[in-house]
Amino acid sequence: MKTTKLERSSPAGQGPAARKTGMARLWELALRKKALIISSCVLSVLSVAVSFVPFIAVYYLIRELVIHFADLGALSAPYMIRLGVFAAGGAAAAVFLNFAALMCSHVAAFSTLYGLKLEFTRHVAALPLGFHTENSTGKLRKIVDENIEKLEGFIAHNLPDMAGSFAMPVFTLVILFVFDWRLGLASLVPVIISYLVQVIAFSSKTAQSFMNKYQNSMDDMNNAAVEYVRGISVVKAFNQTIYSFRKFYEVIKEYGVYVLNYTMNFEILMVIFMLIINQVYLFLLPVIILVSGGAGLAGAPEYASFAMTALFYLIFSVSLATPFTKLIYVSSNGKLILNSIERMDQVLDTPPLVETASPKTADEYSVAFDRVTFTYNGEGESVALQDVCFTAKQGEVTALVGPSGSGKSTLAHLIPRFYEVTEGAVKIGGVNIRDMSSEYLLSLVSFVFQDVFLFKQSIIDNILIGSKDAGRDAAIAAAKAAQCHEFVEKLPRGYDTVIGTKNIHLSGGERQRIVIARAILKNAPIIVLDEATAFADPENEQKIQRAFEELMKNKTVIIIAHRLSTVRGADKIVVIDRGRMVEEGTHNTLVQAAGRYSRMWEQYTGAMKWTLAG
Secondary structure, three states, X not given: OEEOOOOOOOOOOOXXXXXXXXXXXXXXXXXXXXXXXXXXXXXXXXXXHHHOHHHHHHHHHHHHHHHOOOXXXXXXXXXXXXXXXXXXXXXXXXXXXXXXXXXXXXXXXXXXXXXXXXXXXXXXXXXXXXXXXXXXXXXXXXXXXXXXXXXXXXXXHHHHHHHHHHHHHHHHHHHHHHXXXXXXXXXXXXXXXXXXXXXXXHHOHHHHHHHHHHHHHHHHHHHHHHHHHHOHHHHHHOOOOOOOOHHHHHHHHHHHHHHHHHHHHOHHHHHHHHXXXXXXHHHXXXXXXXXXXXXXXXXXXXXXXXXXXXHHHHHHHHHHXXXXXXXXXXXXXHHHHHHHHHHHHHHHOOOOOOOOOOOEXXXXXXXXXXXXXXXXXXXXXXXXXXXXXXXXXXXXXXXXXXXXXXXXXXXXXXXXXXXXXXXXXXXXXXXXXXXXXXXXXXXXXXXXXXXXXXXXXXHHHHHHOOOOOOOHHHHHHHHHHOOOHHHHHOOOOHHHOEOOOOOXXXXXXXXXXXXXXXXXXXXXXXXXXXXXXXXXXXXXHHHHHHHHHHHOOOOEEEEEOOOHHHHXXXXXXXXXXXXXXXXXXXXXXXXXXXXXXXXXXXXXXXXXXXXXXX
């Protein structure tokens, strides 16, 4: 037994002990690129400030025209031109500054998303298999593609919009109070009322409850959609439709109900908000009438000046709706983003497999189960394995047999730490697998499952997954050993043929042999074959068996099989029943023992003699 010194880094996703939540967490993520974000917000505020310049310039233009209406020749042409240039320059500068703000925010958003998605996928890859069996691919896909993606909209658009939207009312109110404090005050009243309506709408418990239900409904719909697409061949074969696939149909209806309810929840308050913020002039008109009619304006010049100011306020009041409409969308988006971040953090807070500080390696590769007990929830309620003890020796074939659901596959999944044992230990060469690094442990084990998965890549790339350091020649040699070479050479582009394109598909047996080639190339000392020939036809099974002979040379081999004829020659047969090891021995000794295996053998041989009557 050897001990190696390896540098250890923190597992992906393990941050501080107490992760921030809510708005604090959102700001923590948004400010990962602090310099760019601050620059974006400052530029956005400057853009808003400059955008008022055309309004002020136009006001003074109109004022000059009104004052000199009786004698237009008295107008100062250079002054009027300066005001026009001032207005055009202000508009151009506002557009440029807004563009610069969005450039900064988009660079920050894409950089943040890249890092966050990388962190998330690395963390998910470090989680045990148990996590993936409990969480569907649809849910994880939604987190990566939708939940995390929502942060892009917040950083790239909402943050600069929010900075501008908060700055705009300030600038607006300053301008309004500078020209006439009475009309400025009248303009402020609808702004305050609109803000209060927004707060009431989005802070209610009903709104928060609907948001959670909406997100849960989205998750359910994604999961059902993935399941529906994967089972589309069955749906078509039985001439079914989406309405017949009840689960998918029901979750779509449920999603529609939640969306409608969520929308209707804001019906009254949203109408009030839009009515008030878009009708500011209704608050201005009474004040204008009151001031102009009852305040005793001294003479025509003062009356004309006030009329100009009133006209300016009426025109300017229309622009008040824009920043507050933006704010309401930012508030709505903020709720969705907070919920999305919470779902992402639930995954990131799931602890990965604990790595040892001083990883060890094994001198030989026998696999021993030492009083192993395992429960899926870790609390003893669903015991899958209980007090299992046996050793699969190096250079021998050990077969695991037993009824469906007895725990055979679970035992195999404990070897590479796809799950953590609840009690006891799994050892390789006398070393507890918990004392090995995950990377080293996975390098020791090759799996060949009954459910074959090939990536939509070339055949050579699928084989090279077995070893990142191997070359093309080594992959082809592994394919020959796995009995693949003959059928691969007949494909249009040979080993460079991409599986699944241009109607190029492989049979179950051919796909199985590609996976075996992958395992041969990996050349791991421990081989686990899980029902590997379950769906093979006789011709393919014979070729797969020859491929297995090449794969299993001088290895620790563990075979899981229902067809007992395939394990008759095993060096050891371990019988698992209801999570317990009930028998152990060779085929002949177990048959003679007249125990559980003997009864299984009788049932199997009896089934083999069964034929159709007539």
